[in-house]
Amino acid sequence: MSFKDLNFRLGLVALAGSAFMTFYAIPNWVFSPSNVGNIVLSPTFWPYTLAGFLALTGLGLLLRPAHREAEPDDHDGGAASWLRLAGLAVIMGLTMIALPRLGMVWTSMLAFLVTALMFRTRYPKTALVCAVLIPLVLYAFFAHVAGVAIPQGDFVRLP
Known part of the structure; x- marks a missing residue:
């Protein structure tokens, strides 16, 4: 295809x-x-x-135009694709374990950053900024504007 x-x-x-x-x-x-x-x-x-x-x-x-500058290295379902899929499964499992201990905001930051690094993003600085800012902005909106309780962790609690 x-x-x-x-x-x-x-x-x-x-x-x-x-x-x-x-x-x-x-x-x-x-x-x-x-x-x-x-x-x-x-x-x-x-x-x-x-x-x-x-x-x-x-x-x-x-x-989208049909031409593409660079094809992915392992678009044929090679071993690297399966390793990334297994890595995502591990990240999801660790996220579920970390949610009650670290809270939703801190766990989201870590999961976003680890996923971006696992896929070797071309923009690691942007990924780091987004990993920190997006969960914080969402927390501020839902906790302080919408009045929705966001699960907090055992160690660090946000205002």
């Missing part, structure tokens, strides 16, 4: 998934009270946001 065919098929699957979420799954399976004053606090806001991002990703895959 060529790279263009793969992008086209993935784009179609992403658009179909977005349409399924938008028109069937969210309206039928996500319940939202009618008296929610702030749209961001509605239980349907984030699922619709994810469906929108999925649709944008699908459109991007459909409209």
Whole structure:
């Protein structure tokens, strides 16, 4: 299968998934009270946001040019791919173990950073900044604006 065919098929699957979420799954399976004053606090806001991002990703895959500068080294399912998959499974397991001990914010920082380093990102400084700032900003929003309790760890507690 060529790279263009793969992008086209993935784009179609992403658009179909977005349409399924938008028109069937969210309206039928996500319940939202009618008296929610702030749209961001509605239980349907984030699922619709994810469906929108999925649709944008699908459109991007459909409209992406067919040429590519560099193919991945092991796109044929070689040993390196399986090692990365096993590494992700280990990271997920360690994340579940660390969540009650370190809290959601600190665990998210570590999981993001270790994942970025495992995939040998071209931008390690940006990955470090994002690993620290994104969980902190999300914590500040949910804890202080939305009033949602974020699980804290046993060692360091955020204000």
